[in-house]
Amino acid sequence: MIREFAKVADELGREKGLSRSMLSEVLREAIVTAVHKKIGKYGEPEVTVDIEKGTIKILIPKEVSEEIDSKWHEISIEEAKKYKENPQLGDIVMVPTTLEALGRQAAIAAKNKLLEKIRDAERQVIYEQFQNKVGEILNGTVLKTERDNLVVNIGKAEAILPKRESIPADFFGRGDYVRALLLEIRVVKGWPQLILSRTHPEFLKKLFEMEIPEVYEGIIDVKGVAREPGDRAKVAVYSTNSNIDPVGACIGLKGVRINSISQELRGEKIDVIEWSPDPVKYVCNAISPAQVLLTNIFEDEETIEVVVPDDELSLAIGKKGQNVKLAAMLTGWRLDVLKESEYNEIRKVRLIEQEQEFKEFDELYNLEHIDVLTDEMVRRLVDAGIDDVEKLSTSNLEEVAAALEISDEEAINIINSAIDYLTSKLAELQDDDFTEESEEEE
Known part of the structure; x- marks a missing residue:
């Protein structure tokens, strides 16, 4: 029974990704629990586990007595001589035993404790393996669907890809390959749950690192990402090397680099723009493909007014306001887009108001x-x-x-x-x- 017990424990440990040293300690604690189940808290048993050899040695403490009231707690002097030289009454002798001798209830207790300890160890392994991978892309295969959420096998663990973190056009069947960002590790009923995302802006940023060597090497820096997952995105890039065109490098020859990323995102259109430390220039780049005629910055309101030609207003705003919305998300500024003719009328009103303010100021001061x-x-x-x-x-x-x-x-x-x-x-x-x-x- 002991060899079978060690073999089962070893197989379970390999399946869960547990080291043999950890597994030996887990099995030892399970056996100790089984001994306590049989003999109670009468001294501390000594349990030695060797997973490689498939052996478990169990020694339980017994007191040398004249009268034997319990075979699990007392031992005669003659019997004690087998385990200790010149034993005396009252001595505690460590006596070997087996799982079979401890009985069926003890074996069941050992099995239950083993499964519990393996589960605890597995939880710890998941934490140690993935806590430093939050924000990184993981690869896996779909195991099943639960309540519209995908359960993904990522090696020795399972992760969840919630529907809200999936691109609208995503469709994965059982066994399909999945790439997603490890968004967070939640604790659900004491168990770590790995949450994946394919909609988070960081997922697109990490794809740039994986697909574009200059980004991976740090020659080009991805400064910001704004997305409407599966539809459109804007990515701001920058390089301190004046000999490198960061936008062109990310797009690639005939768009080969950006197209491979777009395909991963179910055809998401990606605008790559150049980042600038100058907020006005950055906004002008972000609002492209529309041409910007002039801008006014209102720092107190965190707003930049953008004026475009009359015939490019719809281009600047985009379908359902998508272009200006993404540009605002990317730059962190509230953008007020005006067509040129509208701005000219507003400017006239502002000049009149400004003249009035000057007049009132002059009158007062x-x-x-x-x-x-x-x-x-x-x-x-x-x-x-x-x-x-x-x-x-x-x-x-x-x-x-x-x-x-x-x-x-x-x-x-x-x-x-x-x-x-x-x-x-x-x-x-x-x-x-x-x-x-x-x-x-x-």
């Missing part, structure tokens, strides 16, 4: 509002670069005194007059806001 200043003083301050009340209020007295050729005391008086003026205007504005809020509440 004009130096002529400061009573202590003469026309000549205003001219001198403007020549010195102090051309509005706000600047005057924050100027130091040396600047004002030098510009007007006056004493420090007179300069302080002028600066304080500017501060008093701004304070009064701020109070007026706050009163106006309070009045408007009250009227709205009523």
Whole structure:
């Protein structure tokens, strides 16, 4: 029985990818459990396992006694002499036994514990084997379909390719070859579950590394990927080597390189564009194939306004907004695409608003509002670069005194007059806001 037990354990271990040293320890713990099942926690048995030879040695502790109440716990002096020289009453002697001697219940307990320990060891092997492969592409074959999810054999383990992580045009049957990204390792009921993805942007990036030598070698860097899986994608590439065209290298002669990647993605159209540290240039590249006439950047709103010819608006936006959506995803900017004629009208309105703002600013901050200043003083301050009340209020007295050729005391008086003026205007504005809020509440 012991040889068969070791043989079965060895076969199970090889099937699960367990090392013999790990398997020996697993089997040893299972045998210890079986001994405890039979004799209870009466001392600690000694169990030695040799998987290669297919041997298991079991020694159980027995006390040397005059009266034998339990053959599993006590041993006579005459019997103890077989295992120890000159035994005395009360001595503990390690006595060999076998699985057969321990009985059927002990053997079942050993088998159950063995399966449990192998499963625990398998869990640990999966963690150790795959925890550093998250974000890498794995190859496997389809085993079966469970609730629209594919179960994929990836060697000594199984992985799940959920339907949501599959390209819409994907269709795999049992035994079919699958390439996918190891997206994450989840723990489900204490067991590691490997989750695959063919829709994640990183999958496309890794395909570039596998199919394009310059990317694999680091000569070309894939800076960003945006995808609508199975339909269209944009990939930004860059090289510090001025002698290399990163876009052309990734596309390949007659598109051979990019086409092989597209075929893996069920015909997904891939636009390869050049990355730039200049956000405006990057956006212009990303919005291609449309021509960009001009751009306006609004950093506070994280928005770039893109103006294109009237006849290329639909090209810039793309079918169902796909082109501009992917460009925005790729660059990280919100893109507002306008046709040239529309922008011209908006520009006219903006100029009028800008003129009005300048007028209001001039009316509010004009130096002529400061009573202590003469026309000549205003001219001198403007020549010195102090051309509005706000600047005057924050100027130091040396600047004002030098510009007007006056004493420090007179300069302080002028600066304080500017501060008093701004304070009064701020109070007026706050009163106006309070009045408007009250009227709205009523």
